[in-house]
Amino acid sequence: MKFLVSRLTIGNVIVGAIVIILVVLPVAGGPREWLLYLLLFFIYLAMANMWNLLAGYSGLISLCQPAFLGIAGYAVAMGTWVSIPWWLGIIGGAIIAGIFAILIAFPVFRLSGIYFAIGTLVVPEALRLLFFLWKPVGGELQGGGAGYIIKGLADVQMSTIYWTALGIAVASAVIMRIILNSRLGLGLAAIRDNERAAASCGVNTFRIKLYPFLISAVITGLAGAVFYVYQGYIEPSSTFNVKWTMIILLATVIGGLRTEGGPIIGTIIVVFLYFLLARYAGYSLLIQGVILIAIMLLSPQGIVGIMRNTRFYRAIFQLANRRLANAKTE
Amino acid sequence: MNEPILSIDGITKHFGGIVALEDVSFDVQRGEIVGLMGPNGAGKTTLLNIIAGEYPPDSGKIKFKGRDITGYPSHKTCHLGIARTYQIPQPFVTLSVRDNLLVSAIFGRQVSKAAAELEHDRIFDLADLSEKKDTLTGELTSLALKKLELARALARDPELLLLDEVAAGLTEPEMPRILATIKEIRNMGKSVVLVEHVMKVMVNAVDRIVVIDKGMKICEGKPEAVMNDCKVIEAYFGA
Amino acid sequence: MTDVGTLVSPIIMGILLGGLYALIALGLSMVFGVMRLINLAHGDLVILGSYIAFACMTYLGMDPILSLVIAIPVLFGIGFFIQQFLMSRAFAISAEAPLIIAFGIALIIQNTNQIMWTPLSRGLTTAYSLSSFHLGSYQFPLSYLLNFIAAVVVMLALREFLRRTYLGKAITAASQDRRAAQLMGINTKMIYGFAFAIAMICAAIAGIFLGMTFPFTPTSGIQFLIIAFGVVIIGGLGSIFGTFLGGIILGLVQTLTGFFFGPATQMLFIYVIVLVILAIRPKGLLGR
């Protein structure tokens, strides 16, 4: 109990309350529209958190996240064609995505910086072509460019998918927190700041970079698999597509790269944009591209960076925390 | 005589046609402080980089505690017990002083975070950084950065320290503080290779001096003898 | 079944195609060689060149090759703008900023192409691009020959420009040693802008010849970016001759795999080869 109280900061209280509200929302009769947007929010958030771990905290600009979510998505879809239940497919898919991450780590980890980015960019493109050709299950009319329907979803409730996605999003945030406070997080920060000095302090740079890559592949895979279960259908063009990378990148950069809160704020804005721009779907990439460039040039630390520099924000939080501390001592 | 802790045997290194080191050999005994001196571009830092494993030599062997470590990558030489500092401090700029030291303690000694934190204070005291534990390294002064560089190497608890110009860039009044730290390191029984330009530090701290010029060892011996050696004067002042 | 005779055709096709690939890669190679920037928007800028030619052809009835008089200045301006106003600032922010900004530019161009010309697949079809020529008993599309000739001409022109003019020499100098170049009185910031702009001239030319050879869509950019990148990692960055060789190797890979395994697998093979080369030689096959 004492342990719990000591962690009772205003931030944690608010986060806890929000999570509880989100959990009960489907049974409390939240409108279906809301649930849908929240579902997207959870999925994007998990992916953005993982990209933040890679690009922000580990200095790995990975452009192959669609590969992970696509592989897991395909695993679920193909699994249902051989009678593997969808939930098992999600787990299996995430594991396969993880194994795939280790495999491609060997070529791409030999690259650093910009080379790494472009090396990873090739991966989803290659997979897209592969899944155009490779159709292990289904008949003539399925697979390839036609894609797969995910079977056996008839009696799956929207709320089940919603809760799964919520669980993954929360897990991704918790994992981030754990990693950042662990020796792994410290090693990553050291590599990002100065790879040469990190190695001379005994950090095995290859291995330390492999962990976040693997973790991001698994969590992104989970989130992707849930997305395709929700969509009920998967095909290569939209799956192994830069648009996914764009969403992930935008959410992280708008919110604030290398900040814990950044992906949350960024994802809210991205989902909101998605909602707003639904009418202008044709222009959405253009608008997002402009936002991305503007944020990067004007406030590289994103919205969190702007807030940090605002005295007002700081003052409010200090005051709130002090009140809470006083309450605890009384 | 015991086996030397570090034995450098015939190291040669070329960089695209330019000779950086040519057949350099010397030993460092346990608990000994060896000074490495020579004019700019003589190859001192290159030698440290090769010992620490940043790049392999073209030929020659390096033995540490009797084990051939030639061509080991730097994280491995660190795990074996070699720590180094850089001439221009290379801190992890987004981390606090405390975390900078923790990186070295945790990954260098391959221990858990808790175990590393226990011993911590000793290092802070040693390097005179106790009051700056939570400062981001980006905000430190030149002197504090130099100390941090030293402290980070010590946090590894190494058997052999490679110190690259710890006193360069410091003012006269700051000198004694660094000197005292080096003496403490000696009292801890550690072996040191010290690259230094500031004579005062060199002469007061070292047991033996090795002089290299244009990549070749030109002289080795006790400080007084080396300082009076014509070849050394020549190397620095020109004939 | 596959006697040597039947291989002649895909080999010649591959070499000719390699010219086009080298042309596409030239701008990417130059921007990297001088600024150390991998321009993720390169493919989309090339495709923008194709679309400009398409627009000139459709609305003005211009011949695609003639439309270079419009495409070149437009891309030159875009290139200069990107470097002077976006990239030069991005470099000061962080290592990842230029990449993220290039990515944003790629999406903006992609989307603009889509808005202006719809997502439909387009091509630059002219009388001569459809005709073919004979070499012995073999027949080849004329457009492939044009590509090859254009590639050779552009490369020779670029080489002479870099060797003979002050501006060209300044670009070469800045790519070899930025600091020394500054000390020679070269305004490197300005030079970078010109280097990017000149790379975009190459992109415009590449885009037009690409459009005469392959159908393109607003999302084709990434495919050609990866090909360009493949060329560059085979040939080494910043070397004109290496780029040419890299283009020919990739062209051969494509036509030969197409010949042996069917056209559907060509691109997949190229991607796999790019990844394999990265794994073996991270700095490129002929890289320094």
Added chain:
Amino acid sequence: MLKVRDIDVFHETFQALWNVSLDVRKGEMLALIGANTSGKSTLLDTISGLLHPTKGSIEFEGKDITKLDPYQIVELGITQVPEGRGIFPEMTALDNLVIGSYSRQARAKREQNLKKVYEHFPILEGRKKQTAKTLSGGEQQMLSIGRGLMADPKLMLLDEMSLGLAPIIVNELFKALREIRETGITILFVEQNVRRSIQEADRAYILENGRVTLSGTSAELCEEEQVKKAYFGITTAEICEEK
């Protein structure tokens, strides 16, 4: 001619120069002496505009150049021959020289200056078609100095010219420097060979840990123990005393 007044210069957070002042008089040969990391190169880079001081000012021929960019400073007539030669390795020797005449006022005098360079360093004429990286160390240094001359400078800054070169070649280089100075070009050179520097220069500044600790004419600095002390922070006599 050049007035450096009380400048502080930082490398990121590391302060490399503290309150440094220096004067260069027209037509003189001035030496800047100091050990590794004493700040000599930093000072040259600051004059060349690669670095900017956080405090203090730099004036050249009465014009404030503190905030100018390197290319503007070259146009005013200050050229630097960088440490490690800084030649363009993949270009021919001739192209290296030509690029030296990049700035506006130098282009017009290109052929004339090229002739001068070949007079000072006849060996370069025979090497002009060779790629610069294939030249020997001494030739590369000559090329670098020649390239500096191509900029038609009034003041020439040389950074560690003799680094890694055999004494015979260093002699040749200093001979060329004297000739160059005869043609009316002012020279400021950085050197760690103390005795040589004092012999060659009219005046010298000694830099220690980013501060000027000693300056004067060569005659004044001839007291060798004094220089040695400044250089090593201690004299040989004192060493033996302390032990």
